[in-house]
Amino acid sequence: MTDPSLGVLLFLPYRHMEQRILDAVVAAGYPVTLAQARVFQRVDADGSRLTELAASAQVTKQTAGFLVDQLEAGGYVERVPDPSDARARLIRITDRGHQAVAIARVMQDRIETEWREHLGDRELERLRSILLRLRGITDPWE
């Protein structure tokens, strides 16, 4: 096969991690879909606005709203008034949501450990540092 493009090379580990974390969370009794998880993981600890989530997950506001509705119905997040803007509401993670996050974090750490064992400490940190720099020119939401 031809050497895979950088795009594909980025996709593979991204998708691998995403899927394993999702599987772990679902298996632990927190049913969530992939699309919901992609929004959920972007909810800030202090709460996020819908518009922020949409921009960060790179979907429209409508899509983000649709998914937040479901996360709310599942008890993972709640919407509270935003004190600083009467139009907006803050989406915050509930207790149940935090439980799901904890499961996700465990699996995320496990995967990072696997990667560290495969690549070595130095290379994993290099990867992170390069990706952080790359973020400067590839993140539309900076």
Added chain:
Amino acid sequence: MTDPSLGVLLFLPYRHMEQRILDAVVAAGYPVTLAQARVFQRVDADGSRLTELAASAQVTKQTAGFLVDQLEAGGYVERVPDPSDARARLIRITDRGHQAVAIARVMQDRIETEWREHLGDRELERLRSILLRLRGITDPWE
């Protein structure tokens, strides 16, 4: 904001590249959707089987078939009998498909150049090499 996870850090450049290439291809007069493109980019120069495409793009055979139908209708690929297996057909890129690929390749090269200018030669090559190693433990289709 908290430091983004490795997952998000991988997602950002992946998605950035994907979107810009797609935009360029569409703007050049080759209408394709994102989902179609994700399958199309995996079609091998010598032709691919549906099952391969499905595994590589990480969707079901049915989804891959659905998307290949559309790529075929758009004139980007064709299905020819697979000489080595009467059940299978090879999906091959047509002339029109190759034209679209050429557009994509130009944009891909441009983006890689931007990344190279931002990161430096050495770091970009490091990124590629690390991702290639990471592929060993994250690619379900190896």
Added chain:
DNA sequence: CCAAACAAGTCAGAGAATCTGACTAAAGTG
């Protein structure tokens, strides 16, 4: 060589995700 297991792909149908366009209400701006 043949029966059983397996693999490639399709068909049907349902559900999930996503978008565009139009809208309301609140904030910011000159």
Added chain:
DNA sequence: CACTTTAGTCAGATTCTCTGACTTGTTTGG
């Protein structure tokens, strides 16, 4: 205060994706 922008919702259509069942051809163990 009018005007523009921003946050979010409503409605509707389209696209994507999956599960389950099936057909046809291939491989394999006895």
